[in-house]
Amino acid sequence: MALKLFKKDQTRAMIDRYSWAELVGIYVGIALFLFFMLAPFIEGFLVSLKPLAQLFSSPYSFLPENGSFEAYRTMWVSVPSFGRYIFNSLLISTIATIIVLILVVPAAYAFARFKFKGMAMVLAAFLAVSMFSGAVLLIPLFRLMRTLGLLNTYFAMIVPGAAFLIPSAIWLLRTYMMRIPIELNEAAYMDGASQFYTFRRVILPIARPGIIVVAIMTFIGAYAQQFIFALTFNSKTEFMPLPVGLFAYFGKQEVIWNELMAASFVGIAPAMVIIFFLQRYLVGGLTAGAIKQ
Amino acid sequence: MTQNRAALIFAWALLAPAIIYVLVIVAWPLVETFRLSFTDASLRKTTNYVGWRNYLKIFDRDFLEIIIRTFTWTFFSVLLKMLIGTFGAVLLNCAVPGRHVFRILTMPPWIVPMAIGIFMWGWMYNGQFGMISGLLQRFGIVDGPVAFLAYGNTAYWSTIVTDVWIGVPMVTIYFLAAIQSIPRDLYEAAWTDGASRWMRFRRITLPLMGPAVITMSMLSLISTFNSFDIIWILTQGGPSGSTTTMIIDTYATAIGSKKYGEGAARAVVICIFLSLFCVAYFRMTRKLAAAEKT
Numbered sequence: 001m002a003l004k005l006f007k008k009d010q011t012r013a014m015i016d017r018y019s020w021a022e023l024v025g026i027y028v029g030i031a032l033f034l035f036f037m038l039a040p041f042i043e044g045f046l047v048s049l050k051p052l053a054q055l056f057s058s059p060y061s062f063l064p065e066n067g068s069f070e071a072y073r074t075m076w077v078s079v080p081s082f083g084r085y086i087f088n089s090l091l092i093s094t095i096a097t098i099i100v101l102i103l104v105v106p107a108a109y110a111f112a113r114f115k116f117k118g119m120a121m122v123l124a125a126f127l128a129v130s131m132f133s134g135a136v137l138l139i140p141l142f143r144l145m146r147t148l149g150l151l152n153t154y155f156a157m158i159v160p161g162a163a164f165l166i167p168s169a170i171w172l173l174r175t176y177m178m179r180i181p182i183e184l185n186e187a188a189y190m191d192g193a194s195q196f197y198t199f200r201r202v203i204l205p206i207a208r209p210g211i212i213v214v215a216i217m218t219f220i221g222a223y224a225q226q227f228i229f230a231l232t233f234n235s236k237t238e239f240m241p242l243p244v245g246l247f248a249y250f251g252k253q254e255v256i257w258n259e260l261m262a263a264s265f266v267g268i269a270p271a272m273v274i275i276f277f278l279q280r281y282l283v284g285g286l287t288a289g290a291i292k293q
Numbered sequence: 294m295t296q297n298r299a300a301l302i303f304a305w306a307l308l309a310p311a312i313i314y315v316l317v318i319v320a321w322p323l324v325e326t327f328r329l330s331f332t333d334a335s336l337r338k339t340t341n342y343v344g345w346r347n348y349l350k351i352f353d354r355d356f357l358e359i360i361i362r363t364f365t366w367t368f369f370s371v372l373l374k375m376l377i378g379t380f381g382a383v384l385l386n387c388a389v390p391g392r393h394v395f396r397i398l399t400m401p402p403w404i405v406p407m408a409i410g411i412f413m414w415g416w417m418y419n420g421q422f423g424m425i426s427g428l429l430q431r432f433g434i435v436d437g438p439v440a441f442l443a444y445g446n447t448a449y450w451s452t453i454v455t456d457v458w459i460g461v462p463m464v465t466i467y468f469l470a471a472i473q474s475i476p477r478d479l480y481e482a483a484w485t486d487g488a489s490r491w492m493r494f495r496r497i498t499l500p501l502m503g504p505a506v507i508t509m510s511m512l513s514l515i516s517t518f519n520s521f522d523i524i525w526i527l528t529q530g531g532p533s534g535s536t537t538t539m540i541i542d543t544y545a546t547a548i549g550s551k552k553y554g555e556g557a558a559r560a561v562v563i564c565i566f567l568s569l570f571c572v573a574y575f576r577m578t579r580k581l582a583a584a585e586k587t
Contacts, residue, residue, distance in 0.1 A: 016388035022490070029384045033377070034398050036458065040413035041401060043424045047416060055422055089406075103314055106307035114304035122308065128571050129319045133519035135540045136560045136567070139334075139547045140325030141318070163318035166311060195303040224406045227522045232548055243408030257416060264409040271404050276397075 048072070048261035055257055071262040078249065078259055081237060085245030086267055092154060092241050093222035096162040100169050100218045103162075105211060108173035109199060113185065123170075130167035134160055134228050145233050156233035157226060157241065165221050169214050176210030177203070216278055223271055242267045326564065329557035336551050347558035355534075356542075360562075363538040366453060367517045373457045374513050375506060378464030383494065385465065386472045396469070403462035411526045414455045418442050418527070445535030448528050452536050455523050460516070464509050471505035472498060504581045511574040515567065539563050 018026065047055060049067035076082060111123055134141065141160055142151075150156045180203060188198040204211075226241040234240065246267070249260040330347055334340045385396050402410055417424045418441035426439045441447045475497065483493045521540045524530060530537035530545060537545075543563060547556025 018387070018389070023389065026384055026387045026389055029380070030389075030395055033381045033384060034395060036377070037399055037402055037462065039424070040410060040417060040458070043417055044413040103311040107311040110304045110307035114300060116301055116304055119304070119308070122312065124575065126311075126315065127575075128568075129315055131515045131519075131567050131571050131574075132319065132323065132564065133516075133521065133540070135519060135521045135544060136563050137319065137322040137326060138544065139329060139553050139557050139560065140322035142548075143325070143553075144318075144322060160318055163315055166315060170311065195300060199307075220404055224404065225522075226406065227408050227526075243406050246408060246412065260412060261416070264412060268405050268409060271406070272401075 044261045044264060048258055048265060050258055052256065052258055056254075069262075071258040072266070075249075075259040075263045075266070078256060079245075079263070081248070082245065082263055082266075084238065085240055085242045086270070088154070088239060088245070089223060089226060089241040089243075089267070090270060092157050092161070092226060093219050095154070096158050096165065096222040097215055097219045099158065099162040100165050101211065101215055104166055104169040104173060104214065105204070105207075106199070108170050109177055109203060109207075111170065111174045112177035112180075113182070123174075126167045126170055130164065134164055138228070138232060141229075142232060150233075152234050152236045152239065154239055157229045157239075160229050160233075161222055161226065164225075165218050168221075169218050172217065173207070173210055173214045176213070177207055180206055216274065220271060220274065323564065326557045326560050329554055330561045332554045332557075334553035334557070340554075343554070347555050351555060351558055351562075356559075359534075359537055359539055359542050362449075362535075363518065363540075366449070366536075366538055367514060367520075370453050370456045370460070370517045370520075371510055371513045373453070374460045374464050374517075375510055377457065377461050378468050378509070379502070379506075381461065381465040382468035382472055383498070385469055396466075399462050399465055401462075402459050407459060407522045408526060410459060411455060411523055414451075414458070415442075415527055418451050442528055443532060445532055448532060448536050452524050452527055455527065456517060456520055459523065460513055464513065467509055468502060468505055471502050475501045504584075507577055507581065511570065511577060515570050515574070518563075518567065518570070539566075 046064055046067075048071050049069065050064040051066070051068070051070065054065060111119065145151050145156050145160075150159065184202055184206070185198055188202050193202070227243045230241050230244045234244075237245075246260060246263060249256045249263060331342055331344060332340050333343050333346075381399065385392060385399065416422075419426070421438050421440075423441075425441065426435070429435045429439065430437070439447065441451045479497050479501075480493055483497060488496070519540060520538070521544065524536050524538060524541050525544070528536045530541040539559065540563065543556055543559040546552050546559055550556075
């Protein structure tokens with residue numbers, strides 16, 4: 001990149017040239033910043049390698065002495081249902097994402113394309129919704145779930161979870177769809193296509209990349225934020241998602257820390273795989289909507 | 294005209310499912326919270342209207358303290374998120390080798406399930422065996438083990454640090470995008486005029502980041518005010534209430550002690566604050582949009 005720019009325009013390359021002192025400063029700064037971001041993961045990983053006896057010994061040693069991946073094996077033995085928790089998490093996130101997409105794709109299109117009276121108000125109301133967290137509405141939600149007979153089922157976690165993911169998904173997809181040229185709608189209208197046909201056959205295929213970004217964002221959001229509803233609306237072990245299931249490693253006497261950390265890393269893996277492959281879309285998708293309007 | 298009419302019906306038909314869903318799951322509970330706050334609802338079968346009694350009951354010195362604590366906690370957390378986010382965004386914007394990898398490495402705290410990140414912090418704060426206390430002792434900064442979550446003051450700051458850690462990635466990425474959308478011509482012109490790197494940062498980057506900083510601090514203000522998982526997992530509001538924010542207090546009253554009516558009254562107070570933030574946020578975005586147009 002830098003090389004290409006240099007050929008094109010000398011100023012551009014010169015402006016990006018750093019002195020040695022500046023380079024050192026930048027890297028030290030980045031190192032400090034990333035250390036803060038990653039220290040818990042580094043420490044967590046090292047803990048997962050240490051035998052339990054070494055964990056509870058003073059003085060503190062940063063590196064494991066005879067580290068092994070033993071905890072990654074025993075974690076499945078101490079909490080046999082751990083695989084189930086990961087499955088639950090994935091299932092809850094997937095269904096929540098599908099619900100959100102079904103609701104959000106048409107709504108985002110409507111907000112992007114039509115300007116009828118009252119719609120701006122509704123959009124603002126959607127945004128306002130995202131500001132009230134589930135924690136504030138917990139009491140009536142609990143009663144609602146009880147009335148609907150959803151307590152202690154997957155849907156007790158999916159239904160409220162999805163509702164709080166809708167506003168940001170609408171916002172993101174709307175911005176994306178606003179960039180689809182209106183001429184496409186006009187051309188479809190000229191050819192006698194109905195509104196629905198235009199939406200289904202013209203807009204949806206073009207919007208697919210945006211829909212994918214929103215789907216990933218929603219999935220990650222659902223995967224990351226499964227705590228409060230799972231804690232409050234579900235007490236059945238077999239339906240517990242990962243964040244609550246991890247409490248199984250909190251024994252009666254002490255926490256099995258090395259296994260807890262090992263289990264955490266195994267639980268993170270699905271999300272990490274997604275990020276690794278899709279980070280380019282994510283950074284683009286996240287920022288495109290927000291800034292360039 | 295008929296076409297317009299069809300479009301109108303079509304548009305609202307597209308919106309209807311999402312509107313209905315959010316009405317049932319969010320708007321109705323919101324209304325219900327207000328109604329419940331005037332009742333003595335609990336696990337008992339019967340529920341009576343008790344007027345303002347819940348509100349009279351909750352407004353005591355303790356509750357006032359909790360409100361103040363929530364605001365200071367939120368203030369420090371948002372302030373640190375903005376400072377560290379700006380720091381990170383400016384550095385990650387530098388055209389140095391490896392910057393793409395660094396940007397990816399910023400994201401884990403945000404992407405990983407919150408509870409997992411919080412467990413890891415829980416271990417780090419451990420006095421006997423945790424990393425922070427261990428390293429502080431190693432370098433001779435403190436004499437004995439420091440159990441960060443065992444004392445009011447350190448627990449307060451520990452929960453803030455964890456909240457900042459979870460919030461910084463989003464702020465950083467957003468600020469980075471804001472910096473990158475600044476036209477390069479400005480920097481080139483300044484560079485040609487001999488402005489130093491610091492001058493260019495001070496006079497171009499910072500002022501043009503303004504709208505992004507305002508937007509982000511409002512959004513973080515709202516999410517931080519609502520922060521629940523971190524405090525609940527690390528301290529459950531303790532020790533002796535030193536990390537009890539309004540959300541934690543509401544949860545403990547409503548779900549912990551099953552006093553639904555009183556909990557609802559506490560939730561209503563949160564809703565009032567959130568609505569104020571909401572109005573402020575919409576006002577500000579409108580002002581920013583207007584400023585951009587002129």
